[in-house]
Amino acid sequence: MKHVFHKVMALAMVFVVLLSTMSYTVDMHYCGDTLMDSAIFNTVKTCGMDMESPLKEDCSVTKKNCCNDEQVVLDNQDELQFHVDKISFEQQVFIASFVYSYINRFEGFDKNTSSFKDYTPPLVIKQIFKLDETYLI
Secondary structure, three states: OHHHHHHHHHHHHHHHHHHHHOOEEEEEEEEOOEEEEEEEOOOOOOOOOOOOOOOOOOOOOOOOOOEEEEEEEEOOOOOOOOOHHHOOHHHHHHHHHHHHHHHHHOOOOOOOOOOOOOOOOOOOOOOHHHHOOOOOO
8 A cells, every 4th residue: 555655645746836937828708708728738729809900001000909918927936956066165075974874884894893802791580580479469
């Protein structure tokens, strides 16, 4: 159960990082004040009421277009990259001491040493556990 939970949480974290680092563009088409269509990653379908630009020869009066297209851009997060040139001196000291202590942590464990090999066990004169026994009646 624990193994499955770890896999599910790892997959959820992958999606969180993926969704937070992607850029999104949402296109919306308004006809008047009502939203007619919205789309993510592609263009919107218009309602067909867009006005053509009038030719200057035909008419000198222009009408206001009732349709409006809006585009909302959600930028990605760029702060996930680690810049080595912006590390302070205290952080460099911490990283160096951490690496040094981690490397030296396992030094000397190659040979199997026992600390009790040179000492003999004490002689048993009395069975001490028998002296401390109590019996309930």
